[in-house]
Amino acid sequence: MLRASVIVFPGSNCDRDVKTALERITGFPVKMVWHGDASVPASDLIVLPGGFSYGDYLRCGAMAAHSPIMRDVIAKAKAGTPVLGICNGFQILCESGLLPGVLMRNASLRFICRDVYLKVETDKTFFTNTYRAGEVIRVPIAHAEGNYFADAETLDRLEGEGQVVFRYCDKDGSVSAETSPNGAQRNIAGIADPTGRILGMMPHPERLYEDPLGGTDGRRIFESALVSAVAAMA
Amino acid sequence: MKARIKITLKSGVLDPQGKAIQQALGALGFEGVNDVRQGKYIEVDVAGMSEEKARAEVDRMCRDLLANTVIENYSYELAP
Numbered sequence: 407m408l409r410a411s412v413i414v415f416p417g418s419n420c421d422r423d424v425k426t427a428l429e430r431i432t433g434f435p436v437k438m439v440w441h442g443d444a445s446v447p448a449s450d451l452i453v454l455p456g457g458f459s460y461g462d463y464l465r466c467g468a469m470a471a472h473s474p475i476m477r478d479v480i481a482k483a484k485a486g487t488p489v490l491g492i493c494n495g496f497q498i499l500c501e502s503g504l505l506p507g508v509l510m511r512n513a514s515l516r517f518i519c520r521d522v523y524l525k526v527e528t529d530k531t532f533f534t535n536t537y538r539a540g541e542v543i544r545v546p547i548a549h550a551e552g553n554y555f556a557d558a559e560t561l562d563r564l565e566g567e568g569q570v571v572f573r574y575c576d577k578d579g580s581v582s583a584e585t586s587p588n589g590a591q592r593n594i595a596g597i598a599d600p601t602g603r604i605l606g607m608m609p610h611p612e613r614l615y616e617d618p619l620g621g622t623d624g625r626r627i628f629e630s631a632l633v634s635a636v637a638a639m640a
Numbered sequence: 641m642k643a644r645i646k647i648t649l650k651s652g653v654l655d656p657q658g659k660a661i662q663q664a665l666g667a668l669g670f671e672g673v674n675d676v677r678q679g680k681y682i683e684v685d686v687a688g689m690s691e692e693k694a695r696a697e698v699d700r701m702c703r704d705l706l707a708n709t710v711i712e713n714y715s716y717e718l719a720p
Binding site for chain 2 (some may be wrong): 468472501513515555
């Protein structure tokens with residue numbers, strides 16, 4: 407039986423949304439795991455949800471990255487368990503060192519809550535195999551710190567290794583400084599580790615996965631995870 | 641003993657908050673403000689260790705949590 411765990415930090419606020427999305431789309435039973443716990447139950451997928459863990463004190467995700475549960479999340483991620491970090495979850499992945507770089511304050515200094523267009527740069531990850539590379543999708547963002555930064559060498563390596571997964575673009579897929587809502591370097595909206603099993607993304611796929619929510623483009627993140635998890639079992 | 645820790649953005653890292661402060665200073669009539677960079681100041685009170693040990697501990701605190709060395713530099717001084 408395939409199972410998922412959602413880590414709940416004090417200040418997480420998208421944890422139940424992502425639990426519902428996982429249950430409806432993948433059918434995985436989902437355990438909610440408190441940040442103070444010492445270990446994550448056996449899982450085929452771990453999600454770090456969006457929100458404002460620890461009130462964004464010090465830096466977004468910095469405190470959560472050092473909370474007790476993260477020791478086991480990091481160990482399991484390094485041993486191959488897929489991990490999806492959405493929004494604050496992406497910030498936590500960067501602060502914990504599982505993904506390179508950092509999410510800084512938006513260049514506009516504003517909290518931005520709206521749908522954006524994303525170019526899917528690769529279908530060769532655990533979470534994007536049911537998208538087409540080059541496809542343009544629409545997913546909402548809701549953040550004040552989504553301005554991805556890494557040094558040029560790291561950015562070149564990410565691009566060279568196919569680890570840039572999503573870029574902010576316009577509806578025709580054109581990527582430019584004007585299509586970056588937050589000032590992110592090279593319009594990066596999401597990156598993966600070299601194995602493609604750890605994905606961090608600022609946009610919220612769990613907010614747009616069925617028609618009553620206004621769109622379905624986020625759905626295939628979870629469908630891809632299902633396909634990948636089933637394939638991993640075989 | 642107190643560790644007075646300063647955390648600053650590395651040069652080359654854009655600081656939109658600093659820019660906003662610079663604009664506000666301009667709006668208040670302050671002239672000649674070339675640039676503003678915003679950082680953090682943290683005081684940590686440590687006890688029961690030698691100065692040498694305290695330095696090593698504070699350095700590790702900075703690297704492990706207080707600063708993100710991808711974008712930030714840190715410096716500190718110890719005071720009694």
